[in-house]
Amino acid sequence: MDLTVGYISLCVVFGIVSVITQDVDHKVYNLTIRMPNVISPRPDALVCHGIKLDPEETYVVSYIPHASADVAHHMMVFGCILPASHEPSWLCNENHEDFETEVCGKGEKQVVFAWALDAPSFQFPDGVGLRLSGTTGVNYIVIQLHYKHIFPPGRTDNSGVTLQMTRERQPKQAGFYVIGTHGYIPPKQRAFTMETACKYENEYPIYPIGYRTHSHNLGVVTSGYRIRDGTWIEIGRMSPQLPETFYNVTNHVEVRPGDVLAARCTMNSVKRTHNTHIGPTNADEMCNFYVLYYTYWKPNLQAQFCFRNAQDFHWNDYFENIPDTASSLVGIKGVDKVRKMFDLHPPLAPSSRLWHDTM
Structure with a gap:
């Protein structure tokens, strides 16, 4: 401007x-x-x-x-x-x-x-x-x-x-919907996933325009989705080891009452010897996916939060058609730095449950 x-x-x-x-x-x-x-x-x-x-x-x-x-x-x-x-x-x-x-x-x-x-x-x-x-x-x-x-x-x-x-x-009011987890990451895990999801229950639709991921030292990639009628549409996917700005959404979607907003953080704790808990210090971890949206709703907005316990909540227990790319770095600019940081050369073999050779 x-x-x-x-x-x-x-x-x-x-x-x-x-x-x-x-x-x-x-x-x-x-x-x-x-x-x-x-x-x-x-x-x-x-x-x-x-x-x-x-x-x-x-x-x-x-x-x-x-x-x-x-x-x-x-x-x-x-x-x-x-x-x-x-x-x-x-x-x-x-x-x-x-x-x-x-x-x-x-x-x-x-x-x-x-x-x-x-x-x-x-x-x-x-x-x-x-x-x-x-x-x-x-x-x-x-x-x-x-x-x-x-x-x-x-x-x-x-x-x-x-x-x-x-x-x-x-004419359009901006707001934040923050998706994240509680819990902890066990040690010696190359691809530990922390997953969360909530049904969107406001009476007005929202339109995501940006997203931001946030973790500390163990976060490899974080992804966010809108789920409707069993169909997953990616809102954004980024490594939290890259600049934590609000990136443009992958897909422009409407989120309306009854839809589900979901996020996954994939963590690498290979170098840790103890559980790493969600917390505020740099020795702790965080798993956050910020959705920045606009809406035509005129009354004042409040920031909304959706947090689940990573030890108790797992996508597989609730959803089908989970995207294969949810833990993938494919298509993210600047990921050579991330791969080097976590020693991801070469990628995991195709038999890996979480990370594919497309990573």
Whole structure:
């Protein structure tokens, strides 16, 4: 998006300066939120910083990340009614047994953006925007950085994100549907699958336009599908070891009430000697498939979640016609890096139950 800056203002929040630039002609403005020169006090530190939004209804139309994979495992951008703290920054999700807390101080946190592995900027299609402020309950933006290492004395960080926004109501509202698993990955597994699926039960249809995969060190490939009347259509398939941006969907489909959304993460734990549990630290794992969609539904949206226990839930118990490519790297650009990382040369023999010679 070509922006010609009309004016610049400074918004002081929690004692921190956030930069807002306005494009008068196109009615688009930039809200840049950066960490206030924070430190990482330990490996795997999760640090948050919040900013209060203008109360008028707005729509995010583009995201520009300002972060490096050398510094952070990932960055999450959440919407909150209230932040968990009004300090300039705070350690959030410190309680690893309950890592859904300490980002927002009231109500559920809403997904606004997610970034990892030097993913590039992302722009919604024309006429699509993520609604914030107004009556949405998203009164604050909180950015959360998951830092890799403890910082040496004197080092600080100001990573963050620029949200390109407009106050013009968009005809199509964007939302997130997050599919994932609980559970653990046993050690010495070359292709352990974690599977999940839920029936879509909202009264309105959605139209996926992007997807993002997220795992830590064991994730080889993650795939997502819409299932209708026994027919599987791929929404997306990507290795979480590649830049974790929102990629264009493989197929443009409608998801309507009664359809099923499903995802599989294929994990390689050959180098591990113990169970690796789903959790927030880099030594743990995650199995997430984010569906970014638009809908013509006018009321406010909430992020939706579908999580299953990987030890108890298996596609074979519920579905037929499972795609042979669900654990395949075929067709994914940049997979030589992934194959080298997991020593996948040569691929598994055709007799393998999960990975085929097409991988």
